[in-house]
Amino acid sequence: MTRFVKQFAGALLLVLLALAHPATAQDLLPPAPYAYKQLEDPALEAKAQALMETLRCLKCQSQAISDSDAPMAGDMRHQVRTRIAAGEEPEAIRTWLVERYGDYVSYAPQNKPIMWPLFAAPLFILVMAALLLRGRFRRDPKDTGK
Amino acid sequence: MIAELGLAVLWMAAALAVLQLFAGVVALRPGGAAMIGLVRPLAIMQGVLVAISFMALIDLFLETDLTVKLVAENSHSMKPFIFKLAGTWGNHEGSMLLWVTIMAMSGGIVALVEKRLREDTLIATLAGQAFVSIGFYAFLLLSSNPFERLPKAVPEGAGLNPLLQDVGLAFHPPTLYVGYVGLSVAFSFAIGALVTRDVGPAFARAMRPWVLGAWIFLTIGITAGSYWAYYTLGWGGWWFWDPVENASLMPWLAATALLHSASVLASRNALRAWTVMLGVIAFSMSMVGTFLVRSGILTSVHAFAVDPERGSFILALLAIYIGGALALFGFRASTVTEGERFSLFSREGSLVFNNVMLCGTLAIVLLGTLYPLMTEAFDAKVSVGPPYFNPVSAIFVIPMMLMMSVGPLLRWRRDKPGRITALVAIPALITALGLLAVVVFAPSIRILPILGIAVGAGLAVGSWLPLKGRNLRRTPLSVYGMVVAHFGIGVALLGAASESAFSTERLAAMAVGDTQQVGPITVKLLAIAPVAGPNWTALDATVTASYKDSAPVTLHPQARTFSSPPGERTESALHTRWNGQLYAVLGNEGDDGRWQMRFWWKPFVPLLWLGGLLVALGGILSLLGRVAHDVRRLRAEDKIAYRKARLEQVK
């Protein structure tokens, strides 16, 4: 019976995790001003939106801050929008966040040695395919190969 | 009583699987001829028994038998019928039972209908199928018994995860499952062919309908899953490159490659070792996907049934079956003689190109998904997301989609470029015009959507070219299938590119009576009121939307609260027009009594899922064509045999 209770509690926890709401932590404060409000200038808002789509929500399982209802994601959207409105460049804001949370916060892989294999992968795959296929095709179309 | 019956039948089926493996192995050895007749009936009986076991579990869920642990943990007597039914497979144990059910029933069907394959290859195939299912029976019976009873009945069940209480999601996992498990049949065929060194057109023809069937289910499953994520997660996204999503995409990519290479093997007796390899890889990807989802080794927004212990069990099965199959491949592949050769510029050549590009995409998705885990070994925490997956997969996908307009026009073995230039000029021209139009009229959009629109438009037209010059009434159904599926890919690409290029978003705090503009649509918040559903309550917003000057339609976005088990979910409301979709979400109430509303106008986004369904429809047409063809041939063969027999009687 205790095992059942434990598993039920586990299942419940999973549900709550899946909803990305901290189980007991629900603050009552309204969201930050720019969490759910767009910038007036559509060009700036587009810039902010493009950046927010590539920043990872730290409280969620695996979501960008632009896709999350977690309060902290809202606060981060507020940060991004106010900084964009103040004239900062998106990449500067990304760097600012990476300085604080490490590369984890950015869905866009950073240019660091540890990421180089990831960027080399497509080239590597194409070269491998070319090597494996070399000499496999029939050269002379007149030769029927039988 | 029903639970005990289900369990007993399941044990019997497991015993039959062991017997089937044993009989198969003996039959393949010299002097084992006595066992040959045993393998097929065993496979059929196994399929029937597991089906009975699965029906027993369905019955327990429909009756809400609260003395059964699984029912008590996952169901609730007040739940609507459809979710009681879906509860059967909406949990780990039930879904594993579904897995073996599909596996054993497919094995049974293979045993019943397959007549083209050499008998020893078929026996090796069925023994392989039994070998794979034994692992899953062990998993079920030893660590995930779905029929376990509670010492005492509980007064009420715990219910089903609210996110799962959705018609779309009730049928999305089993659809994907049928696809995953269907690939196990392709795997068994590959093993069988390797064991008896019988890799040839007959093997490809026997395997093809199973790959096609599995692929249809995977296509529908992924399309439905994407649509479900789109309208449930509440932010208008439809693909996040999340590990769980990638886990469903990888088998699809492998199955697509396998489908094409199998057709080369079936019609031209080429790409032998490669097709066998893909048969192994496709099912590996199903198991890798299941492992990634169940083990919780990677963080995902769709994590439901996570349990590291079960993850280890699946990993062990993965090591035995996939490691074993790849080792067998290593030992046997060098003895598989190279098939017919062909020149680079031929139908085969274009299909090899397609296979390389599909496998390249697959490798990128797999690498990107696992990369965060790899870097953690070096103590670095990183994220890999859309900014990597989108452009890098495009490196492979865009050339492939260009090739899709060309390849089907080519002749087998060798062709001359001059023969098709005039035809290919049509999609090429459309792609070029599309590129020009987008660059001129919408210069601000990003490069990938531009390419997507141009290439998608070219493919949507180019996909029909194979029908040119054919007698449309005599064209085989499978050709129509290919045309429709390729057309669907073009349509889906257009929808995806248009969504990413032209969507407009409007976030607004609205009081009742306020209006807002989102793209060409005017929305007005009319009322917010509480409503009650069968097992939830919700705040329900009444919103009217009018496109330009047309008559307004009413939408009801909701914020739902579930009680058993507790949980919350936003229920977005959609209004679909021919040229796009309005997406409305009700958020929280602010201090000033205004409501956080979110709206998106997404031009042509429904094309995305329509395209997915067209791809599946193409698969269905193709499958019908192949099956009809096989049936006709079998009948013809029967007739010939009958005439021969008659002739001999006369003599």
Place this chain on the structure above:
Amino acid sequence: MSEATAKRSSLAIWLPLALFGAFFVLVIWGLVRPADREVASAFIGKPLPQFALEAAAQDRPGLSTADFKTGKPKLLNVFASWCVPCAIEAPQMDALAKRGVEIHGVAIRDRSEDVARFLATNGNPFTRIGKDDVSEVQVGIGSSGVPETFVIDGKGVIRYQHIGEIRPEDVDLILRKLAEAGQ
């Protein structure tokens, strides 16, 4: 097929198994490694960002960067009244305060009346409490949840981050980190 081609393909045949082996080793390692779902701050060793927060409670002043540059190491505790583990670590915070540790609090997304109630129930070890309604300081120092406790040295440089509640067995570690920051 030439001999070179044959050799190449015989190696290629084993490539899938080798890749699968690598995958297998990776995920085995992934399964046995201690689950680490926390995001550590990358801002350790860097000076606190500029901020000036209003007071979150009536009997404690607000908090700004200058309050840390007094030459003496201090704790910066990120907390909230709505956070259950924050109440669990309260006795340890009190113990630290009684041993002379100066603790500044940052209340995340909190209302003054709730903070007051929380402090009345759980004790008030804080010298100053800033009110961070938009997680400005939290993001500024790379904190990703509540509670988190940072050791700040006398020049206002972040020296150490403790993620999650401080349990009784963690108190010595915190004291040691404070002593290290004071050297």
